[in-house]
Amino acid sequence: MILTTHALAGAAIGKTVANPWLIMVIVIPLHYFMDHFRHGEYLDKKMGLRKNYWKIILDISLGLSIIGSVAYFKNFSPVQMFLVFWGAFFSMFPDLLTFLYWKFKIAFLKKPYQLHKWVHKFPPDSPESQWNLRNSVNDILFSLLAIVWLFL
Numbered sequence: 358m359i360l361t362t363h364a365l366a367g368a369a370i371g372k373t374v375a376n377p378w379l380i381m382v383i384v385i386p387l388h389y390f391m392d393h394f395r396h397g398e399y400l401d402k403k404m405g406l407r408k409n410y411w412k413i414i415l416d417i418s419l420g421l422s423i424i425g426s427v428a429y430f431k432n433f434s435p436v437q438m439f440l441v442f443w444g445a446f447f448s449m450f451p452d453l454l455t456f457l458y459w460k461f462k463i464a465f466l467k468k469p470y471q472l473h474k475w476v477h478k479f480p481p482d483s484p485e486s487q488w489n490l491r492n493s494v495n496d497i498l499f500s501l502l503a504i505v506w507l508f509l
C-alpha cells in the first residue's frame with residue numbers, strides 16, 4: 358500500500374497504545390498484513406529511482422501532513438505527538454527495508470525483502486497492481502478509518 362496509508366495506520370496505533378516498543382511490535386507486522394490486500398503500486402520500476410523519488414517524497418509528505426494536521430486540531434500533547442509519529446515511522450519501516458535491499462542488496466535484509474514480496478499476492482505487473490482508482494479502494498478505506506480513529 359502507499360506510504361500514506363501505512364503512516365496513518367501506524368499513527369492510529371500510536372494514538373491507541375502508550376508503549377513505544379509495543380507500537381513497534383504491532384505496526385511492523387501490520388504493514389505486511391496490510392500489504393496483503395489488493396492495492397495499486399505507483400512506482401515505475403523500469404524508470405529507476407531518479408524518475409520516481411518525487412512520488413515517494415509526495416507520498417510521505419501527504420501522510421505526515423495529515424497526521425500533523427490532526428495532531429494540531431486535536432491539540433495532541435507532546436507525548437501523543439511523539440507516539441503517533443513513532444507509529445507512523447515504524448509502520449513505513451518495512452518499505453524502507455525493502456528499498457534498501459532492492460537498491461543496495463544488503464544481505465541481512467534479504468529475509469524481510471522476501472517476506473514483503475511474499476505478502477503481495479498479486480505480481481507487480483498484474484492488473485490488480487496497476488495504479489488506478491479501483492486498486493486504491495483499500496488504501497482509501499484504511500486511510501479513512503485511520504483518520505476517523507485519530508480524530509475520535
Ligand SMILES: [Zn+2]
Binds near residue numbers: 358392451452473
Ligand atoms: Zn510495503
